[in-house]
Amino acid sequence: MRRSEAREYDKHGDRWERRNKAFEHLCKACYRDLCHQPRDELEALLVEIQTELGSCSQETFLAHYEELVEDRYGPLEERER
Template sequence: MWGSRRTRESKTVTCIACGGSVRRSEAREYDKHGDRWERTGKEFEHLCKDCYRDLCHQPRDDLEALLVEIHAIEGTASQTAFLRRYDEIVEERYGPLEERER
């Protein structure tokens, strides 16, 4: 059905954030659509545990569409220009990002 657990645990995957190689059993699955429980027809990307901990685990509704929209506007602009435009659009739509007390 799913293959042996031993085979899955020995497989090596690449972290999409830092590029490091890590054993599959030591990685976390990442689904850009935010629904890792629906597995039919999907190939998951992976994050190492350190990069996974650094992620914001808040809902990311509309994120994929926003990134595609910015790419359509900016094209092959530099990473700095892309991120500047992302920040501008997010602030326009959702207001300024404020630091919150923990």
């Protein structure tokens, strides 16, 4: 795929900071399917959930994660695939 047909993707969510980074290039359709929610506070959010819930099922953890993300950053976009 030609680069002009692709979108630049940074797995850390900060494509503007270019120092010491390698970027991937995805086709436009794949790039649109990615979740573009902020990731700046991801680690702190995960630790917060683990502290609040302790040992729990993956389903419970993910449900709580989704609830907190929507409260802080707005609803996750639902896309038909």
